[in-house]
Amino acid sequence: xxxxxxxxxxxxxxxxxxxxxxxxxxxxxxxxxxxxxxxxxxxxxxxxxxxxxxxxxxxxxxxxxxxxxxxxxxxxxxxxxxxxxxxxxxxxxxxxxxxxxxxxxxxxxxx
Amino acid sequence: xxxxxxxxxxxxxxxxxxxxxxxxxxxxxxxxxxxxxxxxxxxxxxxxxxxxxxxxxxxxxxxxxxxxxxxxxxxxxxxxxxxxxxxxxxxxxxxxxxxxxxxxxxxxxxxxxxxxxxxxxx
Numbered sequence: 001x002x003x004x005x006x007x008x009x010x011x012x013x014x015x016x017x018x019x020x021x022x023x024x025x026x027x028x029x030x031x032x033x034x035x036x037x038x039x040x041x042x043x044x045x046x047x048x049x050x051x052x053x054x055x056x057x058x059x060x061x062x063x064x065x066x067x068x069x070x071x072x073x074x075x076x077x078x079x080x081x082x083x084x085x086x087x088x089x090x091x092x093x094x095x096x097x098x099x100x101x102x103x104x105x106x107x108x109x110x111x
Numbered sequence: 112x113x114x115x116x117x118x119x120x121x122x123x124x125x126x127x128x129x130x131x132x133x134x135x136x137x138x139x140x141x142x143x144x145x146x147x148x149x150x151x152x153x154x155x156x157x158x159x160x161x162x163x164x165x166x167x168x169x170x171x172x173x174x175x176x177x178x179x180x181x182x183x184x185x186x187x188x189x190x191x192x193x194x195x196x197x198x199x200x201x202x203x204x205x206x207x208x209x210x211x212x213x214x215x216x217x218x219x220x221x222x223x224x225x226x227x228x229x230x231x232x233x
Contacts, residue, residue, distance in 0.1 A: 033219060037156070044208060044223045045148075045156065051218035090156050099172050100146060100158035 002026045004091050004103035011109040016081050020106045022091030023073040030067055032093050034074040039105075040087045048089075049076060078108075086110045113137040113222040115209045120227030127199050127231070133192040133209030133224055140190040141165065144212040144219075147183065147194050149205035150226075159183075159194070159207070177203075199231045 003025040012018040022034065036049035047056050049065035052074065064077045074093075078085055091103040119131040133145070144167070147159040160173040160183045171183050182195040192209055209224040 033217075035219065035221060037221075037223075039156075044225045046223060047221050050220045051215075054218060054220075056220060092156075099161045100148070102156045102158065105155045 001098055002095065002101060004093060004101055006089075006091060006103040006106045008104070009107040009109065011111055012081055014081050014083060014110055017077060017079040018081060018108065020076045020078075020089055020091075020108070021071075021073050022075070022103050023071065024093065027095060028069070029072045029074055029093075030069055032095050034065065034067070035092045036063075036065055036074075036076045037090045037092065038085075038087045039090065040084075045090065081110050083110050113211065113213075115211060115222060115224030117207065117209050117224045117227040120207065120229045122230045122232065123199055124233055125199060125201055125231055128195070128197040129199065129229060131194040131196070131207055131209075131227060131229070133194075135190045135192065135209075135211060138211065138213055138222075140185075140211075141187040142213070144214075145183075145185060145192045146210045146212065147181075147192075148208045148210055148223075149203075149229075150208070151202070151205040154205075157205070161212075162192070196229070199229075201231050203229065204231045205229060 005023045033051045037045040038048045039045040048063045053065040062079045088105045090105045114136045116134045144163050146161040162183045163170045180198045184193045206226040208226045211222045
């Protein structure tokens, strides 16, 4: 089994850019797609990035996803931060033995 | 518009049973891989189990904590996903979300329901 490790929390000011990392413990980060979910307080999660760097319809282009093979990690970058971006963010991936693996989640505070 | 609507949550005693349902619309349900994900109060998301589409073999997989106690099934004629939970424990208390994984080529796109709360308590 592999694990996905995220920072517990990040904070940044409105208008700035923030990056949340998701490091895979074993196996290549590039071997299976990574998804990112946003969960605002009191709401269900929604997908903001799928297949490493694809945005679902309706997700603003301020959200982007990328991979870094050197650190075996995926990243979610949010630019032009807005107060509405304040939420928990979860990365997710899989392999042939583990259909869904979640990261522990990152609390984004926009202050 | 994709819609996933869970129902069936509630309060149940330890050792009891409960069946959750998820009514789907807005996409080709029979082609989707469906999962249940739960979230205990104040905790992270936890995958519960998944059922593939029949065309992909209909395979069902479960997370270790629920294997042998929970059963996932689907009725493609009703566009509905089910989660039968038995031998419930207090640690199964959580909001249970239904998700649909729609494949765009080889790219997985997940949709989420609004969740239903299951409370296991005496």
